[in-house]
Amino acid sequence: MSMSGDNRDRAIVVxxxxxxxxxxxxLDGVDLEVAHGTVLGLLGPNGAGKTTLVRIxxxxxxxxxxxxxxVGLDVRRQAGELRRRIGLAGQYxxxxxxxxxxxxxxxxxQLYGFSRxxxxxxxGELLERFELLDAGNRPVKTYSGxxxxxxxxxxxxxxxxxxLFLDEPTSGLDPRSRLSLWEVxxxxxxxxxxxxxxxxxxxxxxxxxxxxxxxxxxxxIAEGTSDELKDRVGGERLExxxxxxxxxxxxxxxxxxMSDEPPTLEDGLIKLSVRQRRGTIVExxxxxxxxxxxxxxxxxxxxxxxxxxxxxxxxxxEPEELGAGDTEEREAVAR
Amino acid sequence: MRRLVTDxxxxxxxxxxxxxxxxxxxxxxxxxxxxxxxxxRYVFGGAINTDGIPYVEFLIPGIIVQNIxxxxxxxxxxxxxxxxxxxxxxxxxxxxxxxAVLAGRTLAxxxxxxxxxxxxxxxxxxxxxxxxxxxxxxAAGVVLLLLFGYGFSWFFALVGLLVNSTESANSxxxxxxxxxxxxxxxxxxxxxxxxxxxxxxxxxxxxxxxxAMRSLWIGTPAGNYVWGAFAWSLVIVVVFAPLAVARYRRAxxx
Numbered sequence: 252m253s254m255s256g257d258n259r260d261r262a263i264v265v266x267x268x269x270x271x272x273x274x275x276x277x278l279d280g281v282d283l284e285v286a287h288g289t290v291l292g293l294l295g296p297n298g299a300g301k302t303t304l305v306r307i308x309x310x311x312x313x314x315x316x317x318x319x320x321x322v323g324l325d326v327r328r329q330a331g332e333l334r335r336r337i338g339l340a341g342q343y344x345x346x347x348x349x350x351x352x353x354x355x356x357x358x359x360x361q362l363y364g365f366s367r368x369x370x371x372x373x374x375g376e377l378l379e380r381f382e383l384l385d386a387g388n389r390p391v392k393t394y395s396g397x398x399x400x401x402x403x404x405x406x407x408x409x410x411x412x413x414x415l416f417l418d419e420p421t422s423g424l425d426p427r428s429r430l431s432l433w434e435v436x437x438x439x440x441x442x443x444x445x446x447x448x449x450x451x452x453x454x455x456x457x458x459x460x461x462x463x464x465x466x467x468x469x470x471x472i473a474e475g476t477s478d479e480l481k482d483r484v485g486g487e488r489l490e491x492x493x494x495x496x497x498x499x500x501x502x503x504x505x506x507x508x509m510s511d512e513p514p515t516l517e518d519g520l521i522k523l524s525v526r527q528r529r530g531t532i533v534e535x536x537x538x539x540x541x542x543x544x545x546x547x548x549x550x551x552x553x554x555x556x557x558x559x560x561x562x563x564x565x566x567x568x569e570p571e572e573l574g575a576g577d578t579e580e581r582e583a584v585a586r
Numbered sequence: 587m588r589r590l591v592t593d594x595x596x597x598x599x600x601x602x603x604x605x606x607x608x609x610x611x612x613x614x615x616x617x618x619x620x621x622x623x624x625x626x627r628y629v630f631g632g633a634i635n636t637d638g639i640p641y642v643e644f645l646i647p648g649i650i651v652q653n654i655x656x657x658x659x660x661x662x663x664x665x666x667x668x669x670x671x672x673x674x675x676x677x678x679x680x681x682x683x684x685x686a687v688l689a690g691r692t693l694a695x696x697x698x699x700x701x702x703x704x705x706x707x708x709x710x711x712x713x714x715x716x717x718x719x720x721x722x723x724x725a726a727g728v729v730l731l732l733l734f735g736y737g738f739s740w741f742f743a744l745v746g747l748l749v750n751s752t753e754s755a756n757s758x759x760x761x762x763x764x765x766x767x768x769x770x771x772x773x774x775x776x777x778x779x780x781x782x783x784x785x786x787x788x789x790x791x792x793x794x795x796x797x798a799m800r801s802l803w804i805g806t807p808a809g810n811y812v813w814g815a816f817a818w819s820l821v822i823v824v825v826f827a828p829l830a831v832a833r834y835r836r837a838x839x840x
Contacts, residue, residue: 309679334681345672349604361596362682364589390607406676 262287262414262445263308267317270303270469277303279469280317285462287413290436290446292460294453294556296564300469301449302342305418308447309339321414335363338407342419345403348392352383352402355391356409363410370409377405381435397428404435415439417448421455433458453556463556467564480559486524488552489535493519494545505542506535524554590683597690601664602697611660615702619653620709626773627713634774639804643718646710647727647799648772651792653706654735655763657699658742661691662755665746685831692739692827699735703728718805727802730815734795737822738763743830772796791818 263285270278278300285291293301306312308321310330319326324333346355353374360370378387381401391399400420407415420436421429436459440446450456456463457477465473465480473480489509493502502521503514509531514523525531531551539546606612626649631641665688668674677687707715717724742759749755769783770776770792776784787793798815801808 306675309675311675311678331681334679337679339676339679341672341675345676347600347604347673348671349607350600354600354603358596358600359676359680362593362677362680364681 260286262289263291263319263321263447265304265308265317265319268304268307268314268319269316270300270307270312270314276469278307278314281466281469281471283464283471283474285445285447287445288440288443289461290440290448290459292456292463293447293449293466294451294456294463294560295449295466296451299466301466302418303469304466305339305416305447305449309337309416310334335410336412336414338410338412338415340400340404340407340415340417340420342422346391346399346406349390351388351390352378352394352405353387355402356406359406359409365409373409377408381405382431395428397424397431400424400428400432401435404432408439413443413445415444415446417446419449419451422451429455453560457556465560465563473559473563477556480556481554484524484554484559484562486526486554487528487531488554488558489523489525489531490550490552491521491535491539491546492548493521494547497545501542502539502544505538505544509534509538525551590686590689593683593686594689594693597686598693598697599690601660601691601694605660605694605698611663614659615657615698616705619649619702619706622653623649623706623709623713630773635778636775639806640714642710642714643716643804644800645773646706646715647803648770648796650703650706650710650731651734651796651799652767652772653702654699654731655738655767655792656759657702657735658692658695658739659756659759660698660742661695661739662742662746662749662759663752665691665743666749666752666755669747670751684835688740688743688827688830688834692736692743695739696732696736699732703731717803719803723802726812727799730795730798730802730812730819733816733819734822737819737826740823740826740830744826744833747830747833766790767792770796791815791822794818 261284263283265281265283268278268281269276281300281304283291283293283304293304295301303312307314308319308326310326310333313327321333322336324336326333346352347358350358353371356374356377357367357370360373361367363370365373375384375387378384381404383398383401383405386394386398391402394402404417404420407417417436421432424432433455436446436448440459446459448456448459460477462474462476463480464471473483475483489506491502491506493499499516499519499521503516506514506521506523509525510523511526512524514521516522528551532549535549536546623645626645627642631645634641634644636644665674668677668687674687678684742755745758745762746755749758769779769787770790771787772792776787776793779787794811795815795818797806797809798811800806801811
């Protein structure tokens with residue numbers, strides 16, 4: 252597809268991209284746009300097609316149909332030119348375990364066409380920036396998971412690419428490493444990079460992404476800012492934790508008139524969406540006390556992306572450990 | 587073209603840097619071949635009749651050819667690991683010359699083959715091997731070995747790209763190459779084998795290369811073996827290098 256003028260402010264344009272692996276439709280007509288200097292969070296469960304889309308955009312995989320361009324370059328016909336302008340960091344931390352951090356970065360720099368000296372200097376800068384300077388001369392196999400991810404991200408940044416693809420950059424990391432990686436990604440965006448980020452973590456998309464595209468079974472099923480998506484689910488959420496021994500049925504029955512949907516109950520926590528914020532807590536307390544139900548805690552909160560995902564797809568977005576979907580997808584690719 | 591050369595050197599350097607840090611691989615290059623030399627020399631050697639040539643002189647060229655053929659194993663296993671750990675994805679996303687990932691690997695194998703060749707030769711000399719030919723012939727033998735090993739590195743590159751795991755890279759390589767090296771003149775004279783095996787051994791390229799090495803190092807009759815061995819080595823490179831590169835490109839373009 253030729254890039255017409257109205258696409259000029261778009262760093263990434265995806266039109267009707269399809270890809271199948273055998274009988275599995277990994278991507279079933281995906282349309283997406285990402286504006287320059289913004290972060291698109293591609294949110295979906297394992298096997299939804301996120302990784303496949305990233306691989307197509309990063310020139311690793313050819314789509315069966317549709318078209319895609321990144322910084323105005325067609326991902327298939329202008330792949331060679333495009334590779335100079337993208338950086339890829341993946342969920343599998345593609346660094347060589349037997350090289351040191353600096354050796355990894357120097358190798359990547361040289362493969363971008365840098366001289367050895369320039370690649371070494373750039374590697375040093377990145378190690379400093381990612382707080383890996385002390386570990387820079389140690390083989391990567393001695394690194395922690397978080398350090399590897401930081402190095403992987405550093406490798407993606409060697410050539411200062413205007414567009415970054417981050418495929419589940421924090422999956423499997425402990426909370427502290429996630430936070431520090433989030434900080435770094437936030438800084439990159441602040442410097443003007445365009446980022447396409449895939450994640451199974453709703454809080455990650457919420458925190459990092461300007462816009463979020465929810466993808467399920469190879470299709471984009473919703474797109475918008477975090478707030479827009481939350482508005483689509485509508486309303487505030489009332490959460491009531493009951494006293495031990497209190498009757499959940501009586502509580503649910505007492506609260507039911509406050510919502511258009513029946514309350515849900517899980518692990519002793521009753522949740523319902525309510526039409527308005529004002530007076531809700533007072534009314535809930537009154538109804539529950541009239542029903543004689545003891546309350547341990549009661550709170551009103553905005554819907555989270557969890558709620559969004561549940562209401563859009565009918566199933567929760569619980570990250571599975573190494574879900575079957577992505578493994579199959581990867582193996583299909585490796586074959 | 588310039589990019590192909592520089593990228594190939596960068597990848598070759600990477601594979602050489604990492605080698606001393608992978609102790610299991612290093613053992614495969616050093617201790618294991620020495621062990622086999624000693625086992626064959628002292629366990630089987632006494633029972634094998636080699637037409638008046640001392641067994642140690644018969645054995646060393648043969649066992650070195652076998653070891654050099656297996657030197658490319660590092661490429662099969664390493665490439666397979668790179669595919670599965672995502673490193674090949676990283677390489678494919680870089681603006682580098684595509685064949686360099688393979689060319690750098692196989693080039694690094696030449697260096698490791700030179701190392702294992704040296705170790706085996708020194709071991710051989712310690713247990714009684716000596717050259718009976720000119721320096722030029724001995725050197726030509728070294729060149730032949732490295733070229734032959736280079737061909738097998740490309741074969742193993744293809745294996746590494748085709749199989750699903752490093753375990754199967756291991757067994758495919760082993761099952762395909764190991765019997766070939768034994769049904770040859772590497773360890774015993776083919777004349778001692780049953781007719782069918784002997785017929786196979788006589789046309790087996792391993793026999794041709796081993797006989798060429800014996801002629802270049804201990805002065806057995808050269809016949810057509812030397813030029814035949816160089817021809818075979820070149821054929822192996824010319825067949826398997828394009829197949830491996832095509833496979834790499836195809837995997838990249840899916």
